Amino acid sequence: MYGTGIPACVLVVNKDKPEALKNKILFINADREYAEGKNQNKLRPEDIEKIDYVFTYKREYPKYSRLVDKAEIVEKHDFNLNIRRYVDNTPNPEPEDVKAHLIGGIPEAEIEAQRDTLAKFKINPDTLFQPLRPNYASFSPEIATKSAIKENLEANPNLQATLSQQYQTLETWWQQARDDFAKLEGQNIMPQVRQELLNSLKQQFIPLGVLDEFKSAGVFVNWWQQIRYDLKTIINTGWHHTLIPDEYLLAEFFQVEEAQIEQLESKISAAQGELSEAVESAQEVASYDAEEEEKVTATTIKKVLKVLIDDLKASTGESADRERLSYQQEYDNIIAIEKRIKQYKNKLKERQEELALKLRLKRVGGEEVTEETVTLLKQIDSQLRELDANNKGEKKKINALNKDKTALEVRLSRIEGLLTEIGGQLRDDKAKQLILKKLYDWVKDQLTRYLNGEKRVLVAKVENLWDKYAVSSQELEAQREATLGELNEFLAKLGYL
Numbered sequence: 001m002y003g004t005g006i007p008a009c010v011l012v013v014n015k016d017k018p019e020a021l022k023n024k025i026l027f028i029n030a031d032r033e034y035a036e037g038k039n040q041n042k043l044r045p046e047d048i049e050k051i052d053y054v055f056t057y058k059r060e061y062p063k064y065s066r067l068v069d070k071a072e073i074v075e076k077h078d079f080n081l082n083i084r085r086y087v088d089n090t091p092n093p094e095p096e097d098v099k100a101h102l103i104g105g106i107p108e109a110e111i112e113a114q115r116d117t118l119a120k121f122k123i124n125p126d127t128l129f130q131p132l133r134p135n136y137a138s139f140s141p142e143i144a145t146k147s148a149i150k151e152n153l154e155a156n157p158n159l160q161a162t163l164s165q166q167y168q169t170l171e172t173w174w175q176q177a178r179d180d181f182a183k184l185e186g187q188n189i190m191p192q193v194r195q196e197l198l199n200s201l202k203q204q205f206i207p208l209g210v211l212d213e214f215k216s217a218g219v220f221v222n223w224w225q226q227i228r229y230d231l232k233t234i235i236n237t238g239w240h241h242t243l244i245p246d247e248y249l250l251a252e253f254f255q256v257e258e259a260q261i262e263q264l265e266s267k268i269s270a271a272q273g274e275l276s277e278a279v280e281s282a283q284e285v286a287s288y289d290a291e292e293e294e295k296v297t298a299t300t301i302k303k304v305l306k307v308l309i310d311d312l313k314a315s316t317g318e319s320a321d322r323e324r325l326s327y328q329q330e331y332d333n334i335i336a337i338e339k340r341i342k343q344y345k346n347k348l349k350e351r352q353e354e355l356a357l358k359l360r361l362k363r364v365g366g367e368e369v370t371e372e373t374v375t376l377l378k379q380i381d382s383q384l385r386e387l388d389a390n391n392k393g394e395k396k397k398i399n400a401l402n403k404d405k406t407a408l409e410v411r412l413s414r415i416e417g418l419l420t421e422i423g424g425q426l427r428d429d430k431a432k433q434l435i436l437k438k439l440y441d442w443v444k445d446q447l448t449r450y451l452n453g454e455k456r457v458l459v460a461k462v463e464n465l466w467d468k469y470a471v472s473s474q475e476l477e478a479q480r481e482a483t484l485g486e487l488n489e490f491l492a493k494l495g496y497l
Helices: 045-057 070-076 098-103 108-113 115-120 147-154 157-182 190-208 213-237 246-253 255-285 298-313 318-364 366-385 392-421 428-469 473-493
Strands: 024-028 065-069 129-133 136-139
Touching (some): 024 070, 045 213, 065 070, 098 428, 108 115, 108 136, 147 428, 157 190, 157 428, 190 213, 213 428, 246 255, 246 318, 246 428, 255 298, 318 366, 366 392
Antiparallel strands (some): 024 065
């Protein structure tokens, strides 16, 4: 609870229990499952889902929930309702094998304890460990460093096949989910659809063994939180274009335009690199020493070069001409590069504005854009009529308005042509397809997040064995002796020994 410095609990009192639950109390200890926040911790959607599920169905899970007889509370604990007396979720102590620490090796019992974690991804322990002596193993030769553990696991064909199976299962589930979403338009049936999809997702993912029922639910509830407002829009408005992010329209219809823009951006970046090199070259030729913390820019060095060129104009002689020519070449080179950058930027701006117009036309069609443009032109004409062309103070504003007017007139003349070029306004069926693709991409992202979490657990379990047993105390002692030997040699050479 907010503002409390001690553990807090929620009591739910139900006087109408079924007979099977009479004189029983369900304890849920969820104080280890939350997201850490800067000012306060928060329950994640999957945490809320787990609490709700366990409470609703009165499920018992080790170190999480337990049904306790009233007699135990009264007779054994004297009515004390401290949750950890009934559901102790303290982590099990980390096992330590003294023999392994002393002479090396990994206890096979600890490897066996990780078999379930390895089995999630069908990892055979023999690919990571090899026999060393009775009851002890060592890491396989392929794992010579701690970093090799992650590389070895991620490259494992069984792990890759397991991940592929997860995504194939999601694709199968999506075929049903997509059909359920199709029913939403105009129908307020979100709660039913949610429950159906949640149950079907869990039914398909739990048997795979990687995500348990709560993590499978976590994939869903986090996704549902993300899409619930989109679904409400679908119910009330239909498959509206506002639900489609620009990147989906760009990928579907405007890849050529995006490629052209990226090409121009690359040219600008390359030209700016050339300009930096040209500035450095000119600074060296001009022997210009910058002030402390002064940033030498193209503008700075051009001024320096101009002064040097002007100073040499009055000088005669071959040497002065050569020097002035070298300065002029550096100056002209910078000017040429700057001109090229400006041309690229102007072209880029044109392409970006045209693409923005195409996106707008694709979304709303030509009629709305035409009306909007005509309205803007009328507003400009109205403003121009109120300004006096003979008033010097208003000329700047008049010129700016005329420039905007010309741009709008050009846009107005191009609307029909651009609309034809992009294949007309977005159709409802295509909008629906792109929105569904977005929803699928989002649930796939959630699945990836959870699978990455499981992979991190797998890697951490094996790395923990490395941290504990990869180097024995005997090896550490030998390394210590070798280091001391080297130190003594240095001390002897220095005459201290």
